[in-house]
Amino acid sequence: MTPEEALERAAGVGIHTLRLPTPFMIGRVNTYLIEDDPLTLIDTGANSGKGLDELEQQLGEHGRSIEDLELLILTHQHIDHIGLAEIIASRSGAEVAAIDAAAGFLENFGEDTERDDQFAASLMLSQGVPEDVVTALQTVSRSFRAWGSRPKVTRPLRDGEVLELRDRSLEVQHRPGHSPSDTLLWDADRRILIAADHLIAHISSNALITRPLDGSAERPQALVTYIESMRRTRELPAEIVLSGHGEPITDHVALIDERLERHRQRAEKIHELVAERPRTGYELAQALWGNVAVTQAFLTISEVIGHLDLLINDGRVRELSGENGVVRYEAVP
Numbered sequence: 104m105t106p107e108e109a110l111e112r113a114a115g116v117g118i119h120t121l122r123l124p125t126p127f128m129i130g131r132v133n134t135y136l137i138e139d140d141p142l143t144l145i146d147t148g149a150n151s152g153k154g155l156d157e158l159e160q161q162l163g164e165h166g167r168s169i170e171d172l173e174l175l176i177l178t179h180q181h182i183d184h185i186g187l188a189e190i191i192a193s194r195s196g197a198e199v200a201a202i203d204a205a206a207g208f209l210e211n212f213g214e215d216t217e218r219d220d221q222f223a224a225s226l227m228l229s230q231g232v233p234e235d236v237v238t239a240l241q242t243v244s245r246s247f248r249a250w251g252s253r254p255k256v257t258r259p260l261r262d263g264e265v266l267e268l269r270d271r272s273l274e275v276q277h278r279p280g281h282s283p284s285d286t287l288l289w290d291a292d293r294r295i296l297i298a299a300d301h302l303i304a305h306i307s308s309n310a311l312i313t314r315p316l317d318g319s320a321e322r323p324q325a326l327v328t329y330i331e332s333m334r335r336t337r338e339l340p341a342e343i344v345l346s347g348h349g350e351p352i353t354d355h356v357a358l359i360d361e362r363l364e365r366h367r368q369r370a371e372k373i374h375e376l377v378a379e380r381p382r383t384g385y386e387l388a389q390a391l392w393g394n395v396a397v398t399q400a401f402l403t404i405s406e407v408i409g410h411l412d413l414l415i416n417d418g419r420v421r422e423l424s425g426e427n428g429v430v431r432y433e434a435v436p
């Protein structure tokens with residue numbers, strides 16, 4: 104099955120892909136209109152006039168308007184997926200559904216992203232990222248916040264519960280890793296999985312190290328969690344996986360195997376680097392990605408720490424606390 108055929112098959116069972124613009128590097132985000140009762144939209148795009156205009160236009164192509172929507176499901180807490188949620192909910196009166204753990208975060212979006220940024224900043228500083236780089240990234244992140252929104256979650260979802268629509272059942276699967284709130288919707292009858300950013304065909308989803316949703320200060324092992332989540336998804340007999348960006352996936356087992364192998368190789372590469380001499384997370388990121396470690400410091404630090412977690416859990420690397428609270432990593436002989 105080609106990606107085009109997969110999209111056609113999904114549309115044939117009432118799942119229409121609406122690709123909405125975002126101002127971010129990732130490009131367009133996929134949202135899904137499900138022709139059913141209730142009339143359902145999954146994810147929203149970013150909060151911009153252009154996004155809203157295109158959403159209205161694309162809904163119109165299916166004979167629908169924002170006012171017709173009855174249920175809005177948010178797959179996770181990222182800005183490009185939730186930005187129009189408040190506007191859609193107020194214009195349509197639709198129920199807003201999201202995994203229960205994310206409800207508080209979504210309702211306090213501004214304050215909670217500020218806390219996320221503080222968390223990210225102290226994490227980056229502890230990994231040796233220079234202060235001016237951290238400050239610059241925080242400024243960028245603040246300027247992005249206007250593309251978000253703070254919807255009230257009226258329909259909290261529990262992991263494992265089944266949403267019954269007139270023509271289909273969607274099982275809710277909480278599969279954190281890319282973010283703490285990643286939620287998949289599994290249509291077992293049709294073997295269609297709506298996976299959002301949990302699995303993307305053309306790029307490896309980042310396991311971003313994000314402040315825990317329960318407010319605890321402990322640093323999560325995002326990549327370890329993500330790998331566990333991917334292993335569970337691998338077991339699903341899915342024929343079509345619909346992603347948050349790019350094209351549908353028609354062989355998720357092969358894709359997940361490839362991702363797992365790549366993570367294993369990257370961990371080996373990082374092990375080699377710390378075996379040469381102890382290094383900070385920032386030094387590792389620079390050795391791996393050069394200047395991208397500066398412009399995308401948080402992304403690359405998340406990536407490095409994720410793989411260090413794997414190595415530390417295996418007893419192959421350990422942390423050394425250095426000056427000014429900057430951590431170094433060394434290989435265990």
Ligand SMILES: [Zn+2]
Nearest residue numbers: 179181281300
């Ligand atoms: Zn995302």
